[in-house]
Amino acid sequence: MKRRDIIRLGATSPIIGLTLPSKLFQPNNKLKGKVNHSVCRWCYNSIPLAKLVDDAQELGLKSIELLDLSEIKLITQKGLTCAIANGSKLGITKGFNDSSNHSKLFEDYSYLLPRLSELGISQVICFSGNKNSKSNAEGIENCAKGLDPVVKLAQKYNIKVVMELLNSKVDHHDYHCDHTDWGVSLVEKLGSPNFSLLYDIYHMQIMEGDIISTITQNSKYISHFHTGGVPGRNEINETQELNYKRIIEAIIGTGFSGYIAQEFIPTRQDLIASLREGINICDI
Numbered sequence: 001m002k003r004r005d006i007i008r009l010g011a012t013s014p015i016i017g018l019t020l021p022s023k024l025f026q027p028n029n030k031l032k033g034k035v036n037h038s039v040c041r042w043c044y045n046s047i048p049l050a051k052l053v054d055d056a057q058e059l060g061l062k063s064i065e066l067l068d069l070s071e072i073k074l075i076t077q078k079g080l081t082c083a084i085a086n087g088s089k090l091g092i093t094k095g096f097n098d099s100s101n102h103s104k105l106f107e108d109y110s111y112l113l114p115r116l117s118e119l120g121i122s123q124v125i126c127f128s129g130n131k132n133s134k135s136n137a138e139g140i141e142n143c144a145k146g147l148d149p150v151v152k153l154a155q156k157y158n159i160k161v162v163m164e165l166l167n168s169k170v171d172h173h174d175y176h177c178d179h180t181d182w183g184v185s186l187v188e189k190l191g192s193p194n195f196s197l198l199y200d201i202y203h204m205q206i207m208e209g210d211i212i213s214t215i216t217q218n219s220k221y222i223s224h225f226h227t228g229g230v231p232g233r234n235e236i237n238e239t240q241e242l243n244y245k246r247i248i249e250a251i252i253g254t255g256f257s258g259y260i261a262q263e264f265i266p267t268r269q270d271l272i273a274s275l276r277e278g279i280n281i282c283d284i
Contacts, residue, residue, distance in 0.1 A: 031060040031283050034252055038063035038083040038261035040226065041071070044271055053078045055272045059279055065261055069112070072119050083259035084123040084162060084198070084224055085116055092166070095129025096146040097139040097176045109150045109161070117157035123224060124154070125198065126163050128177035128186075139176045144189045155194045162224055164198040167206040171233075178207055180214050187221045197221050200263070202228025205242060212250040219254035226263040227278065234267045236278050248282045 031037065041064050044052050049064075053075050056064055063083035064075050072082045088108035094101050109124070116124055128143055147161065154161045163186065168178040177183050183197045199222045205211055215222065229240030236244045248260065260282060266274035 031279070035248060035283055036063070036083070036257070036259045037061045037279055037282065038065050038259040039275060040066050040261050040263040042066055043263060043265055044275070047271065049074060053080060055275070056080060059276055061279070063259055063261070065259070066125065069115055069119070072121060076119055082121050083261060084125050085112070085121050087112065087125045092127045092172060092175065093130045095127040095176070096143040097129045097134060098132070099142050099146065101129065102146040105146060106149055110153060113153055113157045113159055116159055121159065123160045123162050126161050128163060128175065130174040131176045132174065134176070136182060140182070140186050140189060143186050147190060147195060151190060151192045151195045155192065159194065160223055161195050162198045165200055165204055167203040169206050171203070180204060180208065180218055184218055184221050196223035198224040198226065200226040200228070201242065201247060202226065202230055202233055202263070205230045211242070211247055216250055216254055219256060223258050225251060225260045227260065227282065228264045233265050235274050236264055236281055244281050245284060248284050252284060
């Protein structure tokens with residue numbers, strides 16, 4: 001299941017008539033400054049991007065992410081950044097673990113990297129692709145070979161190529177980079193400061209749990225985080241099983257200074273109220 005499919009499903013089942021705490025509606029949200037807050041665009045596709053920029057600035061966010069070049073130009077003109085940009089159009093299932101994709105992937109990132117650099121963007125996303133019967137060792141070897149020239153080019157432009165950890169149990173069946181250890185092995189094999197991991201808390205809770213311990217033990221390999229309630233990928237409040245406030249405290253405790261992005265699918269009719277609540281929970 002792709003992000004666009006999930007948001008379509010989520011949009012069909014809002015909770016109607018829900019009474020929200022008044023704190024969700026406070027104007028000019030005052031944040032504490034320890035966390036660099038971002039939000040993933042795809043969760044709010046029903047809101048025009050220009051309007052989402054206004055909402056994000058009112059909430060105190062610094063970034064809207066997972067954007068294409070034209071969208072990045074729009075938000076940077078309005079004073080926001082894109083903490084991590086979209087990568088190759090091949091998407092999630094066709095990634096670096098398949099050598100037949102390498103030529104196309106290099107072409108796509110060769111086009112993106114100089115243009116992202118001109119816009120002041122420091123990170124771009126990438127994916128392992130699906131296993132399609134490849135072993136873990138073969139997947140790491142293929143990824144390393146395909147990523148090596150891309151990462152070297154990224155170093156020239158001072159951009160970090162970031163592979164996302166996704167679950168293969170619920171949302172992305174057969175995805176290869178579905179455990180932290182696998183991703184860490186790939187980072188170590190490449191051995192470049194311009195390649196790291198996007199640790200998606202929602203996905204890794206499904207696959208392996210032990211979130212705080214895993215993050216603290218592997219913090220040097222991680223340059224970006226995504227949130228999401230488990231189960232269901234909805235709001236990160238008391239309706240789900242994770243203690244996000246404690247998780248964010250642990251992340252900041254490692255010395256992390258990158259971005260933490262909300263990537264849950266709101267169930268409320270007022271999408272921005274849910275986003276505000278998520279930001280408040282994570283603003284330690």
